[in-house]
Amino acid sequence: MAKNPKIQKEIIICLFLFFCLFSCFLLAQDTRTADNETNPLYEAQDEVLYKGPIHDFFARIDERKDYRYLLAFIFPLFLIMAVLPFLPAILELVRKKDDQPLYVNMDYSKDPRYFDHSFRDKLLANVKNVDQDRAFRVTLSKNEEVVEVCNAANVDDYKFGKNVLFLEGNADITTNMKFLKEVYVTCTTKLHENTILRGILSENDLKIAPHSTIVRWAGSEANIFVGYDCNLGVRCSCEKELWIDLDCQFKSLYGHPIFTHYDENAVLMKINEDQKDEIESEKDSFITKETNLTRIEFDESSDPLARQNIGEEEKEDELRTISDSCIVVRKGESTIPLNSKIDKDIIIKTDAFINRGTLIHGTIKCYGTLEMDDNVTVEGNIFAEKSIKIGANCRIWGDVFSQGSVYIGANTEIGSAGKDKSVIGKHKIRLCRNVKIHGYLLTEGGGKTVMSIGSIGKKEEKEDE
Amino acid sequence: MGMVILVSILRAYILVMAAILFTYTVRHFIFSINRSVGEQKLYYQDILDSDLPYVTVIVPMHNEELVAEHSMENIANTNYPKDRLEIIPIEDHSEDATLSILEQYSEKYDNIHPYVRDTGARGKPVGMNEVMEFAHGDIIIVFDADYLPPKGIIRDIAISFLDPEVGAVMGRVIPSNVSSNLLTKLLDIERTGGYQIDQQARYNLNLVPQYGGTVGGFRRQVALDLGGFNPSIITEDTELTFKLYQQGWKVVYANRAECYEEAPETWHVRSRQVTRWARGHCQVFFKAFFGMIKSNYLKPIEKIDGILLLSIYFIPLIMLVGLFVSLALFFLGKMNLFTSVFIFILVASYSSFGNAAPFFQMGSGILLDGGHMRARLLPMLLFSFTFYLWFISKGAFLAIIDTIFKRVPEWQKTQRFRKK
Numbered sequence: 048m049a050k051n052p053k054i055q056k057e058i059i060i061c062l063f064l065f066f067c068l069f070s071c072f073l074l075a076q077d078t079r080t081a082d083n084e085t086n087p088l089y090e091a092q093d094e095v096l097y098k099g100p101i102h103d104f105f106a107r108i109d110e111r112k113d114y115r116y117l118l119a120f121i122f123p124l125f126l127i128m129a130v131l132p133f134l135p136a137i138l139e140l141v142r143k144k145d146d147q148p149l150y151v152n153m154d155y156s157k158d159p160r161y162f163d164h165s166f167r168d169k170l171l172a173n174v175k176n177v178d179q180d181r182a183f184r185v186t187l188s189k190n191e192e193v194v195e196v197c198n199a200a201n202v203d204d205y206k207f208g209k210n211v212l213f214l215e216g217n218a219d220i221t222t223n224m225k226f227l228k229e230v231y232v233t234c235t236t237k238l239h240e241n242t243i244l245r246g247i248l249s250e251n252d253l254k255i256a257p258h259s260t261i262v263r264w265a266g267s268e269a270n271i272f273v274g275y276d277c278n279l280g281v282r283c284s285c286e287k288e289l290w291i292d293l294d295c296q297f298k299s300l301y302g303h304p305i306f307t308h309y310d311e312n313a314v315l316m317k318i319n320e321d322q323k324d325e326i327e328s329e330k331d332s333f334i335t336k337e338t339n340l341t342r343i344e345f346d347e348s349s350d351p352l353a354r355q356n357i358g359e360e361e362k363e364d365e366l367r368t369i370s371d372s373c374i375v376v377r378k379g380e381s382t383i384p385l386n387s388k389i390d391k392d393i394i395i396k397t398d399a400f401i402n403r404g405t406l407i408h409g410t411i412k413c414y415g416t417l418e419m420d421d422n423v424t425v426e427g428n429i430f431a432e433k434s435i436k437i438g439a440n441c442r443i444w445g446d447v448f449s450q451g452s453v454y455i456g457a458n459t460e461i462g463s464a465g466k467d468k469s470v471i472g473k474h475k476i477r478l479c480r481n482v483k484i485h486g487y488l489l490t491e492g493g494g495k496t497v498m499s500i501g502s503i504g505k506k507e508e509k510e511d512e
Numbered sequence: 513m514g515m516v517i518l519v520s521i522l523r524a525y526i527l528v529m530a531a532i533l534f535t536y537t538v539r540h541f542i543f544s545i546n547r548s549v550g551e552q553k554l555y556y557q558d559i560l561d562s563d564l565p566y567v568t569v570i571v572p573m574h575n576e577e578l579v580a581e582h583s584m585e586n587i588a589n590t591n592y593p594k595d596r597l598e599i600i601p602i603e604d605h606s607e608d609a610t611l612s613i614l615e616q617y618s619e620k621y622d623n624i625h626p627y628v629r630d631t632g633a634r635g636k637p638v639g640m641n642e643v644m645e646f647a648h649g650d651i652i653i654v655f656d657a658d659y660l661p662p663k664g665i666i667r668d669i670a671i672s673f674l675d676p677e678v679g680a681v682m683g684r685v686i687p688s689n690v691s692s693n694l695l696t697k698l699l700d701i702e703r704t705g706g707y708q709i710d711q712q713a714r715y716n717l718n719l720v721p722q723y724g725g726t727v728g729g730f731r732r733q734v735a736l737d738l739g740g741f742n743p744s745i746i747t748e749d750t751e752l753t754f755k756l757y758q759q760g761w762k763v764v765y766a767n768r769a770e771c772y773e774e775a776p777e778t779w780h781v782r783s784r785q786v787t788r789w790a791r792g793h794c795q796v797f798f799k800a801f802f803g804m805i806k807s808n809y810l811k812p813i814e815k816i817d818g819i820l821l822l823s824i825y826f827i828p829l830i831m832l833v834g835l836f837v838s839l840a841l842f843f844l845g846k847m848n849l850f851t852s853v854f855i856f857i858l859v860a861s862y863s864s865f866g867n868a869a870p871f872f873q874m875g876s877g878i879l880l881d882g883g884h885m886r887a888r889l890l891p892m893l894l895f896s897f898t899f900y901l902w903f904i905s906k907g908a909f910l911a912i913i914d915t916i917f918k919r920v921p922e923w924q925k926t927q928r929f930r931k932k
Contacts, residue, residue: 139888139889140694145884148686152662155662157668410675430674430676446559448556466561467562469560487560489558491554
């Protein structure tokens with residue numbers, strides 16, 4: 048019984064209500080019993096098989112039109128109905144089975160490499176407890192697991208094993224191997240074709256050959272190179288470069304950068320420094336170089352009606368400035384002309400199309416589908432309530448965030464070296480060849496490296512609508 | 513003739529009240545369904561970005577010696593980059609050890625700079641207006657003194673301002689002292705319904721989530737451009753919410769940005785708190801109602817939801833008057849509306865599914881949070897319903913008087929219960 052005086056008061060009130068209810072019931076019973084002996088109805092119904100109180104009750108009402116019995120029946124029933132819902136509440140107040148505050152992880156911080164670091168920290172903290180069987184125990188995901196310590200050269204002996212593996216040395220996991228538990232490797236790891244792993248962390252490079260499957264996560268403190276047609280599970284992250292070949296599936300990636308390189312040989316080689324410098328100089332030369340097309344300035348001083356294709360029926364007063372740094376574009380499908388230059392944030396209330404060669408010094412937010420042609424530069428972030436389609440050879444310096452899907456065309460670069468930026472698409476993400484993302488990529492649906500956005504087909508695009 | 517007119521007015525009142533209650537019933541039902549089975553909109557917490565904005569964290573305090581140390585310790589230990597963060601606790605006319613506690617933290621941490629107010633009018637809006645003038649942050653994040661912010665919450669709130677349309681962000685409030693007594697348990701359930709279901713559904717449906725002023729943030733310059741906080745309005749957060757919407761900004765809700773708070777542990781303290789909230793919210797109604805209707809930045813559905821949100825603290829007063837009206841009609845023998853049973857059903861459904869909405873919003877919220885046994889406490893909300901019917905009506909009535917007589921309410925703080 049609870050010792051809390053407040054709850055005791057509440058219980059007393061409930062008991063009082065029950066007392067009243069019980070009293071009413073007793074009153075009804077007494078009344079019925081007193082009348083039973085002189086009730087002609089009972090005499091006449093000797094043959095009746097059931098002479099329960101309910102039968103008596105209604106019979107008495109019919110005969111005598113005596114509604115005291117009705118009240119004596121209805122009132123207690125009402126009390127029962129009224130009090131009944133409180134019974135579980137009182138039980139909960141007494142037993143307190145669920146009276147703790149909702150759990151909030153006070154130490155939570157956004158870490159794309161959480162699985163890797165948490166896994167490694169636990170293993171390294173407990174490896175000193177290794178026993179004579181070269182095994183030790185550690186708690187992973189609330190379950191206690193046995194960790195076997197072994198030489199990485201003998202890894203093939205441990206396939207289909209039920210224990211977590213702690214491999215010392217360079218691991219060369221041969222074809223068609225399957226590991227049901229996580230694997231930690233102290234040096235370089237190479238997975239041959241058709242390997243299936245639950246999770247793996249490699250202290251040095253991790254090389255995943257084609258057709259391999261990572262069920263949960265893969266991590267490396269150096270580089271990761273992924274062959275074609277691999278499934279990278281829930282998360283694949285590394286401290287350096289993450290190279291991915293064609294037809295790979297993923298949900299979350301993290302690397303510096305993430306690079307879709309559709310060349311099986313190149314996947315196994317590091318990117319060279321000369322290639323990086325070319326990409327930087329392309330950006331500078333794109334902005335300043337002369338073109339054959341007339342550059343149209345899209346800024347506040349221009350007459351909005353003189354701009355072509357900015358929604359056929361838009362009027363000047365619909366272009367509203369909600370701040371000194373932002374333009375809002377409404378109505379119709381908004382198309383930003385070829386080679387435009389915009390020096391503000393832009394908010395577009397419907398679908399939008401950004402023509403090639405456009406340069407935007409600011410952030411774009413679109414309430415519909417945002418489609419960008421080739422060779423567009425955005426020195427800011429991109430947000431969309433529906434899908435985002437980025438063309439080829441684009442340069443996005445900020446984040447890409449979509450409540451729909453994200454499609455990124457070939458040779459597009461997002462973010463910059465030394466900084467983390469993100470690409471997030473709720474439904475799915477599709478990356479073409481030579482896409483470079485500096486930082487983080489996440490989708491709730493599925494991510495995939497594809498040959499081209501055009502090959503996806505209209506069906507998938509319609510699914511985003 | 514006069515009696516006929518009176519009866520007609522009374523009946524019309526009942527019908528209008530029924531229509532209003534039905535509207536809220538439908539609204540909260542839609543929210544519950546959307547949150548339970550509808551598509552959920554992503555919030556921005558998954559964005560990883562090295563270029564975080566400069567943030568100023570403000571913590572208004574008046575006689576907060578019981579809680580100041582806990583909140584300051586949590587805020588100081590945040591993982592937000594220290595070179596992009598300043599913390600300004602506002603010591604506002606305190607008469608206890610609040611200032612000495614803040615001075616200790618100021619000596620220990622370079623980015624904590626207490627702002628002391630011992631002259632001028634007291635109150636959260638006034639203090640925040642003064643701090644906003646010299647704060648360095650592009651973003652202001654506000655925590656109440658009794659809140660316990662987790663390590664990553666400042667980043668989770670600040671990241672949303674990468675979206676150029678976001679003017680303010682509100683996180684989720686979770687009572688930490690749930691196990692204290694029946695009142696705190698009921699408040700926990702109410703918070704679950706209000707945040708996990710109501711706010712999140714409004715965010716999903718692109719309606720009008722509200723900035724609550726206790727675990728959230730806003731753009732400093734935008735707030736200054738909008739005139740800062742009105743010292744005569746005691747719910748400055750509600751006022752900011754509607755000012756932002758009227759000017760084309762958006763308020764987003766961050767369900768992941770969870771923060772513990774201390775819920776009132778006595779009915780007396782709760783009555784003062786809810787009366788204050790009702791009074792302030794209704795004050796904002798009078799100021800923002802026509803602005804919401806006229807705003808060119810809002811879609812019709814946003815205007816409707818905004819007005820329903822603005823009006824919500826008038827509903828208990830409408831219901832209380834409706835009870836007396838129905839009694840009057842009954843004794844006049846004119847309660848022969850075909851809606852008499854209908855009215856009863858609507859009132860009952862409103863008390864179940866409308867503003868309190870226990871079986872839809874709160875029940876759904878409890879299940880989404882993974883709790884089950886606390887759902888058994890839902891019938892106990894009948895007691896708090898009666899309680900709120902009176903005290904919220906009182907607050908709404910006071911707001912009407914404040915508006916008519918241009919009275920400025922006195923600022924009050926909520927009593928704390930944490931042990932030293």
